[in-house]
Amino acid sequence: MANYNKNVFIGTGGSAGINESHYLSALYGMERIMGRCDTPLRRILNEAQDRFCREMPLMFVLTVVESLTDGTKVVRGLYVGDSHDVFYRAGELSAQVNRFVVQPAPKTVVVTMNPTKYKRTWLANKAIYRTRMLVADGGTLVVIAPGVHSFGESSTVDQLIRKYGYVPTPQVLQRVAENPDLQENLGTAAHLIHGTPEGRFQVVYAPGSL
Incomplete structure (x- = not known):
């Protein structure tokens, strides 16, 4: 649907x-x-x-x-x-x-990403999107992504992600307000927001060759 x-x-x-x-x-x-x-x-x-x-x-x-x-x-x-x-x-x-409710929320969640499908964090961060409502406050999400070797789907997006990082939403908004290159690539800004745990839990990323 x-x-x-x-x-x-x-x-x-x-x-x-x-x-x-x-x-x-x-x-x-x-x-x-x-x-x-x-x-x-x-x-x-x-x-x-x-x-x-x-x-x-x-x-x-x-x-x-x-x-x-x-x-x-x-x-x-x-x-x-x-x-x-x-x-x-x-x-x-x-x-x-x-839709499932898990009680109590797990403190540690481990996600493995298919190395033939997920080559960049642009897609591999689905591991964060799809589990962020599951991980307990103060918990840890471990992402095992052996196929990941870069960030963005294009060189421009890759450079923007490397430049600004996966920081909490208020910082992303500030960087959008202050930087024309991010203003012109709001889809990348959205990706940065989607990929931040907002300080509620931590993410341990295990990429292949990033």
């Missing part, structure tokens, strides 16, 4: 639209977005659909897939329609079958 009407609008605003949409989500906060259907960016996309796609024959086919403990993928729902309700109903079911 991922993306929904994002698939209609992705890229329509050029690089500025991509950068600013990612930055908006980063400012709102990963913890307030993950596992939720109603977010500021989703409301913007829904508004765009309502304004500009009235005459377009849009039809959405959304599946809800559950991942079982043995790794098996099972389709739990199929939602078809042309209204926002299709997305929200799929989201409700997905929350039921794919």
Whole structure:
């Protein structure tokens, strides 16, 4: 059920639209977005659909897939329609079958990243995105990423990440305000925010050759 009407609008605003949409989500906060259907960016996309796609024959086919403990993928729902309700109903079911609460929160979490798939922290930091709500306050996230050899997907982004680092959000915002190169690459600024534990837990990174 991922993306929904994002698939209609992705890229329509050029690089500025991509950068600013990612930055908006980063400012709102990963913890307030993950596992939720109603977010500021989703409301913007829904508004765009309502304004500009009235005459377009849009039809959405959304599946809800559950991942079982043995790794098996099972389709739990199929939602078809042309209204926002299709997305929200799929989201409700997905929350039921794919959201888990672990008590107490673990102090140490170890994540391994496939070395053939994850070559840069730009993608390998999914280890942080997807576990940040799991790690206990004061805990440790260990990321084992033997394939990682650089930061960004391009030389420009790689240099920006090396220059500004994965620092807490207030520092990223200050650096955006003070530096034109980061202002022109808000997608990178968003990535820096997504990759910081905000001082709530620590990250121990084990890259291959970074």
